[in-house]
Amino acid sequence: MKILIKNGIVLDPxxxxxxxxxxxxxxxxxxxxxxxxxxxxxNLIINAKSYIVSPGLIxxxxxxREPGNEEEETIASGTIAAAAGGxxxxxxxxxxxxxxxxxxxxxxxxxxxxxxxVVNVFPVGAITKNRQGEELTEIGELKKAGVVAISDDGExxxxxxxMRRALEYARMFDLTVISHCEDKLLTKGGVINEGRVxxxxxxxxxxxxxxxxxxxxxxxxxxxxxxxxxxxHVSTKNSINFIRHAKQNGLQITCDVTPHHFTLSEDEIExxxxxxxxKMNPPLRTHEDVKALIEAIKDDTVDCIxxxxxxxxxxxxxxxxxLAPFGIIGLETLLPLSITYLYHKEKxxxxxxxKKLATNxxxxxxxxxxxxxxxGYDADITIFDPYKEFVVKSFSSKSSxxxxxxxxxxxxxxxxxxxGNIVFKxxxx
Amino acid sequence: MKKVKIIINKTELDKILNRLTKLIVKKYKDxxxxxxxxxxTNGVYLAQRIVEKIxxxxxxxxxxxxIDITFYRDDIGYRKNIQQPKDTQIDFNIxxxxxxLIDDVLFTGRTVRAAMEQLLEIxxxxxxxxxxxxxxxxxELPIYAxxxxxxxxxxxxxxxxxxxxxxGGDDTVVIxxx
Amino acid sequence: xxxxxxxxxxxxxxxxxxxxxEDIELILETARPFKTLFxxxxxxxxxxxxxxxxxxxxxxxxxxxTSFELAAKRLSADTVNIAVQTSSVQKGESLIDTAKTLESMxxxxxxxxxxYSGAPYLLSQYVSSSIINAGDGFHxxxxxxxxxxxxxxxxKGKVKDxxxxxVGDILHSRVARSNLWGLxxxxxxxxxxxxxxxxxxxxxxxxxxxxxxxxxxxxIKNADVINILRVQFERQLEHLFPSVREYSxxxxxNKDRLKHAKNDVLILHxxxxxxxxxxxxxxxxxxxxxxxEQVTNGIAVRMAILYLLSIANSKPKKxxxx
Numbered sequence: 024m025k026i027l028i029k030n031g032i033v034l035d036p037x038x039x040x041x042x043x044x045x046x047x048x049x050x051x052x053x054x055x056x057x058x059x060x061x062x063x064x065x066n067l068i069i070n071a072k073s074y075i076v077s078p079g080l081i082x083x084x085x086x087x088r089e090p091g092n093e094e095e096e097t098i099a100s101g102t103i104a105a106a107a108g109g110x111x112x113x114x115x116x117x118x119x120x121x122x123x124x125x126x127x128x129x130x131x132x133x134x135x136x137x138x139x140x141v142v143n144v145f146p147v148g149a150i151t152k153n154r155q156g157e158e159l160t161e162i163g164e165l166k167k168a169g170v171v172a173i174s175d176d177g178e179x180x181x182x183x184x185x186m187r188r189a190l191e192y193a194r195m196f197d198l199t200v201i202s203h204c205e206d207k208l209l210t211k212g213g214v215i216n217e218g219r220v221x222x223x224x225x226x227x228x229x230x231x232x233x234x235x236x237x238x239x240x241x242x243x244x245x246x247x248x249x250x251x252x253x254x255x256h257v258s259t260k261n262s263i264n265f266i267r268h269a270k271q272n273g274l275q276i277t278c279d280v281t282p283h284h285f286t287l288s289e290d291e292i293e294x295x296x297x298x299x300x301x302k303m304n305p306p307l308r309t310h311e312d313v314k315a316l317i318e319a320i321k322d323d324t325v326d327c328i329x330x331x332x333x334x335x336x337x338x339x340x341x342x343x344x345x346l347a348p349f350g351i352i353g354l355e356t357l358l359p360l361s362i363t364y365l366y367h368k369e370k371x372x373x374x375x376x377x378k379k380l381a382t383n384x385x386x387x388x389x390x391x392x393x394x395x396x397x398x399g400y401d402a403d404i405t406i407f408d409p410y411k412e413f414v415v416k417s418f419s420s421k422s423s424x425x426x427x428x429x430x431x432x433x434x435x436x437x438x439x440x441x442x443g444n445i446v447f448k449x450x451x452x
Numbered sequence: 453m454k455k456v457k458i459i460i461n462k463t464e465l466d467k468i469l470n471r472l473t474k475l476i477v478k479k480y481k482d483x484x485x486x487x488x489x490x491x492x493t494n495g496v497y498l499a500q501r502i503v504e505k506i507x508x509x510x511x512x513x514x515x516x517x518x519i520d521i522t523f524y525r526d527d528i529g530y531r532k533n534i535q536q537p538k539d540t541q542i543d544f545n546i547x548x549x550x551x552x553l554i555d556d557v558l559f560t561g562r563t564v565r566a567a568m569e570q571l572l573e574i575x576x577x578x579x580x581x582x583x584x585x586x587x588x589x590x591x592e593l594p595i596y597a598x599x600x601x602x603x604x605x606x607x608x609x610x611x612x613x614x615x616x617x618x619x620g621g622d623d624t625v626v627i628x629x630x
Numbered sequence: 631x632x633x634x635x636x637x638x639x640x641x642x643x644x645x646x647x648x649x650x651x652e653d654i655e656l657i658l659e660t661a662r663p664f665k666t667l668f669x670x671x672x673x674x675x676x677x678x679x680x681x682x683x684x685x686x687x688x689x690x691x692x693x694x695x696t697s698f699e700l701a702a703k704r705l706s707a708d709t710v711n712i713a714v715q716t717s718s719v720q721k722g723e724s725l726i727d728t729a730k731t732l733e734s735m736x737x738x739x740x741x742x743x744x745x746y747s748g749a750p751y752l753l754s755q756y757v758s759s760s761i762i763n764a765g766d767g768f769h770x771x772x773x774x775x776x777x778x779x780x781x782x783x784x785x786k787g788k789v790k791d792x793x794x795x796x797v798g799d800i801l802h803s804r805v806a807r808s809n810l811w812g813l814x815x816x817x818x819x820x821x822x823x824x825x826x827x828x829x830x831x832x833x834x835x836x837x838x839x840x841x842x843x844x845x846x847x848x849x850i851k852n853a854d855v856i857n858i859l860r861v862q863f864e865r866q867l868e869h870l871f872p873s874v875r876e877y878s879x880x881x882x883x884n885k886d887r888l889k890h891a892k893n894d895v896l897i898l899h900x901x902x903x904x905x906x907x908x909x910x911x912x913x914x915x916x917x918x919x920x921x922x923e924q925v926t927n928g929i930a931v932r933m934a935i936l937y938l939l940s941i942a943n944s945k946p947k948k949x950x951x952x
Contacts, residue, residue, distance in 0.1 A: 522663075522677075523663075523664075523675035523676070523705075523937070524675060524676060524677070525677075528677055528678070528937075528940060528941065528944070529678075529681070529940055529943075529944050529945070530944055530945070531941075531944055532637070532941060532942065534941050535635060536635055536636075536656065536659060536660060537660055537663045537937075538663060539662065539663045540663060540666060541666070569676070570675075573670070573674075573675075574670060574672070
């Protein structure tokens with residue numbers, strides 16, 4: 024089976040390529056990149072004229088909800104949504120029921136993904152048993168079973184000693200610890216950022232400092248242990264400043280931000296009061312924080328952009344603000360929001376965006392043959408039109424808890440190719 | 453521009469009020485048992501003037517009260533342009549009194565009905581009569597005014613307004629077509 | 631010609647934040663004639679005959695619920711009480727489903743008290759009945775704010791330029807928020823007083839003109855009005871103050887303290903009071919106290935709200951003659 028992608032602008036930050044090239048795919052691998060490749064017309068030829076052809080996007084932070092909450096999302100529906108969003112690899116977080124905290128549960132996810140998933144699924148294992156922050160999981164066994172990182176995402180590890188041990192121990196497996204930074208005692212009962220809007224709406228606040236304290240703690244522990252630390256969904260200006268400073272001091276730490284944190288601020292909750300699709304953790308912060316995140320994306324303090332795709336059913340979300348669960352979906356808006364806000368609005372080169380959506384994730388988490396369009400690499404390819412405008416309407420995800428419904432965005436995915444298979448094709452091609 | 457026609461001028465208004473005052477004094481043998489209640493807004497001013505005129509004529513000070521019928525309207529929930537309610541102020545016992553309700557224009561009869569309903573909740577008067585400056589016809593309820601300043605045949609399209617000095621007018625009654 | 635009057639155009643009463651100064655003044659003006667009814671032997675008017683008012687209370691409340699019920703009844707509306715314990719709320723029925731059921735029963739008004747902020751707002755998005763917020767979480771308690779302001783205006787003849795001190799747990803107080811909106815819109819000088827742990831973050835960004843003073847004696851200096859909030863003992867468990875005893879020593883209103891305020895200062899309290907804690911009995915029952923009058927005024931204000939909302943939500947059936 025051969026596929027030829029013709030006339031597209033190939034954009035591969037790792038090889039520093041940004042020009043019109045043709046790509047040939049054979050048996051799920053990239054076999055040739057050249058100015059002009061010709062193939063007999065009976066082969067599958069994609070005309071990618073005026074489209075960008077990039078390495079398949081890698082979302083390092085999603086919740087696929089299987090096992091346990093299949094009414095919200097499944098590995099099947101979540102990977103279809105990923106494909107629709109131009110994403111060829113997703114990291115699924117371990118806060119399932121039961122959590123991914125032992126070899127068996129990793130194997131379950133891998134097997135399910137193999138049989139039902141349309142894109143690559145890389146499980147993230149829990150750091151502690153039952154994600155309770157008390158006892159380390161069998162990290163070596165998890166690694167053997169296939170996890171690409173460990174995290175107790177959603178449940179920060181409050182006990183600094185456990186966090187220290189996790190960073191130390193995971194080092195020998197070259198596993199990165201993904202940290203959700205939150206001091207739970209400071210955020211207890213909180214539902215949005217603490218400040219003007221929480222005061223206005225009478226909602227309990229989650230202070231920024233709850234995140235920042237833990238970011239600082241984790242940086243200090245990373246420097247103590249020399250463990251690999253990745254701070255996920257960074258949302259405040261100070262967090263970013265701490266990380267920037269740590270990087271300048273030569274620490275091997277990385278971080279990601281989500282599109283909602285660099286596009287929305289708490290002001291949006293004032294405009295749409297008590298809209299539970301604006302409830303997520305970390306909460307939407309201030310305008311000043313949004314600005315700082317964008318600056319950090321521009322100066323490469325931010326390594327990755329991740330969706331924190333967190334599906335919830337309508338029934339769960341249509342509730343009193345305090346009772347609704349945290350989280351919004353994001354797989355299908357990850358690329359368009361990045362293109363609209365970073366490329367069109369902030370004039371960040373597309374190359375830098377792709378770097379944070381594909382190249383860096385693959386390198387930080389050591390994904391073999393991914394994140395680049397080198398010959399011999401997996402044929403995971405995203406083809407998109409960065410200028411095509413569309414209105415966010417419906418989703419392939421099982422859930423539709425998105426605050427971006429009705430938004431006009433630019434950056435339409437045209438084809439998603441995963442290991443040489445076309446897993447998504449835009450209807451309007 | 454709507455065409456505004458004066459139907460009662462300043463002199464005529466005063467004459468009418470004098471005539472009505474004489475009729476009141478003639479009708480109510482026991483002026484001590486009479487109480488006058490003006491319906492907000494113009495009825496209040498007319499009532500004040502008539503009480504003053506009775507005083508000049510007989511040296512008797514008639515009890516005076518004001519009534520706002522807003523809460524007793526029968527069209528609440530059907531129209532948005534309802535005026536802000538004002539205070540109903542009747543500081544005397546109306547039981548067994550002869551009540552004379554005063555309003556500017558008698559039209560459908562609904563205002564008088566509402567005023568009567570309210571009065572009957574406040575007490576049990578001996579009699580209730582009605583005085584209006586203008587009776588423009590087109591009644592929708594069986595309401596009758598004993599004292600009428602002037603009768604005018606009108607249509608629903610017409611509007612009648614009493615422009616009293618107390619509200620910045622010049623003591624005239626005008627008619628125009630909406 | 632008639633002068634142009636201000637029209638109340640809101641479908642719901644969810645908060646004072648979104649009301650204009652003119653709206654608030656109209657409500658106060660409308661409440662006044664309702665209050666005069668209370669001196670009659672028949673305290674009832676037929677204004678809302680046939681209308682249904684549902685009182686949906688997710689939080690226990692005697693004062694507010696009774697006040698709304700009397701207000702509705704004095705307007706001749708029918709009232710239905712939904713007590714949370716007996717309703718299907720206990721069976722896990724969602725707020726939206728409950729509201730839809732009530733709507734299907736043709737409730738014209740739903741008066742809702744809820745422990746979560748924004749619950750009335752949520753309702754208003756899903757049902758066509760007129761929603762009246764009777765207190766939601768820490769957000770607002772608009773009718774309480776209005777009755778406080780009505781009481782102040784009645785006693786002082788004005789609101790503008792008065793120094794009004796709100797004392798206590800501002801952080802968790804919907805009464806404080808509604809008072810803040812209403813009072814600042816009408817031009818009062820508001821001072822918030824309480825320990826820093828009970829003053830919400832960034833309140834100065836929302837009300838830049840409002841003063842914050844932690845010391846009660848300083849705060850009430852030359853005060854025209856002092857509105858004392860109820861202390862909730864469970865806040866002690868959240869480490870917001872060390873003990874009720876210390877709170878009472880620092881923020882309890884008593885005779886000695888009151889000397890700092892103006893001679894004709896008014897004392898308000900939304901009730902129910904913790905006598906001897908945030909307020910001593912001699913102050914609560916003393917000359918300056920208008921606490922009982924607040925209760926009376928509450929009914930008049932709520933009648934005005936029901937009345938104005940029903941006018942604003944009128945559905946003309948056909949052209950009616952003027």
